[in-house]
Amino acid sequence: MGNMNKRVLVVGGGIAGLTAAWELSKFNINVILVEKTCFLGGHAIQFCCKATDECLTCGACSAEEMLQNVVNEPGIQVHLATEIKQITKNDGYSVSLKQSALPDDQNAKGIIKAFSKNNSPLYVITDKNACSNIPEGAVEFNELGFEGNIDVDAIILASGFKTFDAGEKGTYGYGKFKNIVTGLDLERIKRENGFIVRPSDNKEPQKIAFIQCVGSRDENLGNLWCSQVCCPYALRMARGIKFRNPDADITIFYMDIQNAGKNAFHFYDKCKEEFNFIRNIPVDLYPMEGDKLRTRYLNDEDGSAVEDVFDMVALSVGITPGSDNKILSETLGIDLDIDGFFACTDKLNRTSTLKDGIFIAGTVQGPKSIPASMAHASQAAGEVLKHLGVSG
Ligand code: SF4
Ligand code: SF4
CATH class of the missing domain: 3.50.50.60 (FAD/NAD(P)-binding domain)
Structure with missing residues (x-):
């Protein structure tokens, strides 16, 4: 006492x-x-x-x-x-x-x-x-x-910590286009609805992209560190979306996948079966009809330019001081x-x-x-x- x-x-x-x-x-x-x-x-x-x-x-x-x-x-x-x-x-x-x-x-x-x-x-x-x-x-x-x-x-x-302000990466149009959200926004959307919906129409997205390392590992910003959590958080979120809707088409744009936690390798293997992993980070997003988003990236196998359109894009924003x-x-x-x-x-x-x-x-x-x-x-x-x- x-x-x-x-x-x-x-x-x-x-x-x-x-x-x-x-x-x-x-x-x-x-x-x-x-x-x-x-x-x-x-x-x-x-x-x-x-x-x-x-x-x-x-x-x-x-x-x-x-x-x-x-x-x-x-x-x-x-x-x-x-x-x-x-x-x-x-x-x-x-x-x-x-x-x-x-x-x-x-x-x-x-x-x-x-x-x-x-x-x-x-x-x-x-x-x-x-x-x-x-x-x-x-x-x-x-x-x-x-x-x-x-x-x-x-x-x-x-x-x-402070989450990276996605608005600083102006070419993504966060804050301008409704269906570009951050990882933290996704957490809040799921917490509120029980599943993921598009902010523009409250409908479940069918084709979703996750862009990793937004605000981390970025020399231009001077943020050289890996935020450690955004890969596991994004992959878990993506698995939740796929579990609810097995037809959902999910693409992960990444540099490296930082894995963490129990059964990490088994978990990652499952992710590789379920999602398209593209080792390239798109630099910009453009609005399309129906509040969709278009992006361009380089094919990681032959370097050719590819265009793709998504219903919703999640920016995996990092941890900053x-x-x-x-x-x-x-x-x-x-x-x-x-x-x-x-x-x-x-x-x-x-x-x-x-x-x-x-x-x-x-x-x-x-x-x-x-x-x-x-x-x-x-x-x-x-x-x-x-x-x-x-x-x-
Ligand atoms: S997205 Fe993955 S690799 Fe990139 S900073 Fe976050 S944890 Fe690290
Ligand atoms: S630790 Fe498991 S039960 Fe707890 S919130 Fe995460 S997934 Fe749900």
Whole structure:
């Protein structure tokens, strides 16, 4: 019970932050979890189940489970719409917290809804005047944030990543043509409908292309890293589409297939039987009648130019460093690596930083899948317990 005197700040309420908070709470550590947005769950809570006739081990259900664990755990104090303003070293750290600003894209309709029914609150009002119908239990944005100072014994930074903005690859026409979506859009579409539909007409697409490595492994953008997750996510999504509609015609444009997870080789063999794999990345997409998309690419066998038309195109956007990484690095006094993710200082402990008592967890350190983020966050929690002298 003595551990209750120990306090740990977890920054970020995505899958890594939730996991770290939950793991620490099991040891009666008093956890303060701050999340900059209005809801817990981060990107992972927006993902759908990809099961076919078997579980495809995507990890999306773990996010839901972890969210439930955290919101029902009295030992974890959650502050939404809150971020770090300043930290000062004392025996541990004195941290000044402030209410975060509402992201521009969340102010559109005067009210925003959480992705999961397990979120509390479920609705946040951003502009009362723009809301004609306010649901029960909705909370105003200004009531959410926390301002004040707290003293903590350690900090875990788990502020996550930013998905690559597909609009930066202007030749694909993302945002201009309705049936060009990102991998994250696909997750949300499936989560909402139970299957994939075209945004233009809500009908199931018959001919679909996935374009891999959008915003990753791209010298022109300076994003040289492999985002690791977009191949397995796209292939699982494609298998789900094919399972529902065996006649669906699916093409994967790729450079290399990054495979991960259990039974990866067996899984990839199945994919090769079911999809057309083209080792070439098309550079542009053009709109066609019926909201279809036309593209050109080079045949990977003889180099000849080929044209093809799809009902829907999914851009497998990569993982990029969080938009606050620079400012967080200055506030916390810990370094970023050459790509802009947080650098770990010890290869054997990839949660370590230059600052005593500050640890990193999840994609803030580099691209990771949901299960890998959870494993990294559990390791960070373990390192915090060691740091606090609590036997784990
Ligand atoms: S791991 Fe993924 S595919 Fe398996 S049950 Fe969970 S959400 Fe569905
Ligand atoms: S995981 Fe696949 S799509 Fe993503 S960057 Fe790596 S190779 Fe490209």
